[in-house]
Amino acid sequence: xxxxxxxxxxxxxxxxxxxxxxxxxxxxxxxxxxxxxxxxxxxxxxxxxxxxxxxxxxxxxxxxxxxxxxxxxxxxxxxxxxxxxxxxxxxxxxxxxxxxxxxxxxxxxxxxxxxxxxxxxxxxxxxxxxxxxxxxxxxxxxxxxxxxxxxxxxxxxxxxxxxxxxxxxxxxxxxxxxxxxxxxxxxxxxxxxxxxxxxxxxxxxxxxxxxxxxxxxxxxxxxxxxxxxxxxxxxxxxxxxxxxxxxxxxxxxxxxxxxxxxxxxxxxxxxxxxxxxxxxxxxxxxxxxxxxxxxxxxxxxxxxxxxxxxxxxxxxxxxxxxxxxxxxxxxxxxxxxxxxxxxxxxxxxxxxxxxxxxxxxxxxxxxxxxxxxxxxxxxxxxxxxxxxxxxxxxxxxxxxxxxxxxxxxxxxxxxxxxxxxxxxxxxxxxxxxxxxxxxxxxxxxxxxxxxxxxxxxxxxxxxxxxxxxxxxxxxxxxxxxxxxxxxxxxxxxxxxxxxxxxxxxxxxxxxxxx
Numbered sequence: 001x002x003x004x005x006x007x008x009x010x011x012x013x014x015x016x017x018x019x020x021x022x023x024x025x026x027x028x029x030x031x032x033x034x035x036x037x038x039x040x041x042x043x044x045x046x047x048x049x050x051x052x053x054x055x056x057x058x059x060x061x062x063x064x065x066x067x068x069x070x071x072x073x074x075x076x077x078x079x080x081x082x083x084x085x086x087x088x089x090x091x092x093x094x095x096x097x098x099x100x101x102x103x104x105x106x107x108x109x110x111x112x113x114x115x116x117x118x119x120x121x122x123x124x125x126x127x128x129x130x131x132x133x134x135x136x137x138x139x140x141x142x143x144x145x146x147x148x149x150x151x152x153x154x155x156x157x158x159x160x161x162x163x164x165x166x167x168x169x170x171x172x173x174x175x176x177x178x179x180x181x182x183x184x185x186x187x188x189x190x191x192x193x194x195x196x197x198x199x200x201x202x203x204x205x206x207x208x209x210x211x212x213x214x215x216x217x218x219x220x221x222x223x224x225x226x227x228x229x230x231x232x233x234x235x236x237x238x239x240x241x242x243x244x245x246x247x248x249x250x251x252x253x254x255x256x257x258x259x260x261x262x263x264x265x266x267x268x269x270x271x272x273x274x275x276x277x278x279x280x281x282x283x284x285x286x287x288x289x290x291x292x293x294x295x296x297x298x299x300x301x302x303x304x305x306x307x308x309x310x311x312x313x314x315x316x317x318x319x320x321x322x323x324x325x326x327x328x329x330x331x332x333x334x335x336x337x338x339x340x341x342x343x344x345x346x347x348x349x350x351x352x353x354x355x356x357x358x359x360x361x362x363x364x365x366x367x368x369x370x371x372x373x374x375x376x377x378x379x380x381x382x383x384x385x386x387x388x389x390x391x392x393x394x395x396x397x398x399x400x401x402x403x404x405x406x407x408x409x410x411x412x413x414x415x416x417x418x419x420x421x422x423x424x425x426x427x428x429x430x431x432x433x434x435x436x437x438x439x440x441x442x443x444x445x446x447x448x449x450x451x452x453x454x455x456x457x458x459x460x461x462x463x464x465x466x467x468x469x470x471x472x473x474x475x476x477x478x479x480x481x482x483x484x485x486x487x488x489x490x491x492x493x494x495x496x497x498x499x500x501x502x503x504x505x506x507x508x509x510x511x512x513x514x
Contacts, residue, residue: 064355066308071299073352076239081151081505085513089410094501096415097494098148101141102160104416105493108186110167112138114470117489122416128192130470130492131184132219135171135226137471137495138164140341142233144498146240147506161241165249168230172253174208174218177271179260182218183226193217206271220270223279224286225338227257227268232341235293235349240506251297258294258303261287284310284322285339285365289346296349311358323369329478330436331450337474339370340385347389367391376400377460380408380500381473388507405509409501411463412472417494419487424465424480427457433478456480472496 087095104115107128114130117123130137142164149157167185174185186192188207197205197217204221208214231254238250260269266287268280275281282290288310294303310319328335343366350359367390374382383405386392392401413420433456440446440453456478460466467482469475470492504510 064357065312067355067358068295068304068307068311069353071295071304073296075296075348075352076150079150081508081512083152083512085511088511088513090501090510090514091505091512093409093412093414094148094498097417097498097501098157098160100415100417100491101493101495101498102156104491106141106164106167108189108192109170110138110163111135111171111184111186112141112493112495113184113192114490114492117491120488122418122489122491125191126489127190129490131186131192133226133470134184135168135181135222136229137493138167138171139229139231139233140471140499141493141495142168143236144495144502146233146236147502148498150240151502151505158241158243161237162243162246164233165237165246168234169249169253170213171218171230172257174213174216175206175220175271177260177269179257179263180220180269180271181222181227181230181257182220183222185213185216185218188215188217221276221278222268222270223276224268224282225279225334227282227290228286228338228341230257231290231293232345235297235345238297247297254294255298255300255303258291261290262302262306284315284319285346286342288319289342289349292349292353293345296353307353311354316361319365320369323365325370326373329373329476330433330453330456333476334474336370336374336382337471340374340382343370344385344389363389363391376404378404378408378462378466378477379460379473380405380412380463380504381496383408384500384503384507384509387509388503402509405504406514408463409497409504409510412497412500413464415494415497417492417497419484419490419492420468421484421486422465422467422482424457424461424467424482427459427461427480430456430458430478454480469496473500 104125105112107113111134113128113134115128116126118126142161145157145160145164148154149161170185171182175182194202194205196202198207204219206218206220208216234250234254238247261282266282267275268282270276288307291303291306294300295307323339325336325339347362347366350362371382371386371390375386376383383401387401387405394402433453436453437455456476457480460477463472466472466477467475467479468484473496501510
């Protein structure tokens with residue numbers, strides 16, 4: 001081994017020690033039930049509510065350090081969208097996905113799932129799949145319909161939002177444990193319920209034989225990724241859909257979940273009284289978002305105190321560690337989706353509740369620790385969150401963010417979103433991914449702690465060359481190999497297009513005729 005190679009090894013070891021052991025993978029989830037690495041622990045967020053500022057240097061201005069505007073504040077922009085033009089191609093595509101989702105992807109009680117049809121004609125469903133991640137995509141779908149209703153005033157969008165809130169309310173109360181949200185709730189129908197539900201082979205699946213939910217089943221071992229989607233949708237529905245009965249349900253449900261998390265020291269706890277084995281710790285940035293949502297919808301003092309504790313200047317180092325997401329590109333790309341979803345409502349609400357210094361700090365935290373690694377990577381959802389909530393100035397002559405937003409939404413395939421085979425072309429290799437791949441080969445135990453790492457493209461592939469996925473924006477756009485085969489009868493819900501399109505419309509980057 002020559003000197004140059006030896007130097008590369010030491011550089012690589014130092015790089016991984018810095019990023020993996022110190023920072024971990026903030027924002028990781030349990031998308032494939034693997035969430036066991038040291039990055040999953042919540043030690044940095046175990047601060048007690050009500051910590052004082054002993055030893056800090058701003059004792060005379062503590063009131064400003066924890067300042068929160070009086071409740072309630074209004075984060076909703078004027079409702080003045082122009083719906084008079086004829087719909088353009090992007091709106092027509094959104095209408096197609098809206099209709100397809102309503103008809104095929106919210107069966108039974110309204111939670112979002114994928115559909116496998118009997119044949120390629122896609123006229124009869126054989127069974128539904130993807131229920132293990134239903135909660136996050138149901139909440140994301142709810143967000144899309146809330147924004148759709150706010151933009152268009154379409155009563156169908158309002159009905160969709162109300163029904164979806166009822167579905168997420170069922171996710172919460174079917175478990176029988178106060179404040180614990182299920183991944184999925186459905187009837188004991190063979191089209192959706194696993195055949196081994198309730199057996200030793202599938203202990204996370206629960207069959208209910210008596211009581212209010214008799215005849216149902218639900219899936220537990222819920223993680224922070226499912227809670228992320230739940231809060232994302234509930235917060236936007238509360239602000240954008242004018243139905244007081246629905247808003248009352250959201251207030252009560254949000255308060256119930258947050259009260260339980262306080263009781264369990266911010267660990268998601270299953271029906272057995274133990275933290276779930278899949279991402280139970282609520283990362284600090286997520287915690288700040290969820291409790292700011294809780295304060296916004298309820299005005300509760302207990303939730304305000306959690307927010308005040310987390311916005312103290314002395315907590316900023318812990319927040320930066322929690323938000324740091326560089327390694328998510330290589331290990332757990334879907335953690336980027338969780339981080340962006342949480343930052344969206346956090347920044348939206350911080351703009352009206354927090355003091356200017358804290359709000360600008362959180363914006364910079366989002367840009368520097370979360371979004372920078374995903375900037376202009378052909379991800380319309382992340383791009384729109386950056387454009388609407390981050391540090392973004394539209395270009396007068398050249399606006400790469402807007403150009404890529406239009407490109408990505410234009411390239412997105414129209415409904416139905418059936419499984420396609422993708423073979424990305426050869427591209428320049430990202431050198432960091434190559435070094436990490438070598439390290440994982442030299443130290444096989446790393447594959448047991450985290451996932452395997454393969455070489456990736458240096459630059460993100462455009463949408464049509466990205467690997468097919470249930471939610472495109474949470475899948476790695478740098479992958480060289482996709483695998484899988486084309487299957488026209490297997491259809492994903494299309495929530496990825498809906499949330500990116502309606503958010504872009506809600507924030508007036510897209511008009512109806514585009």
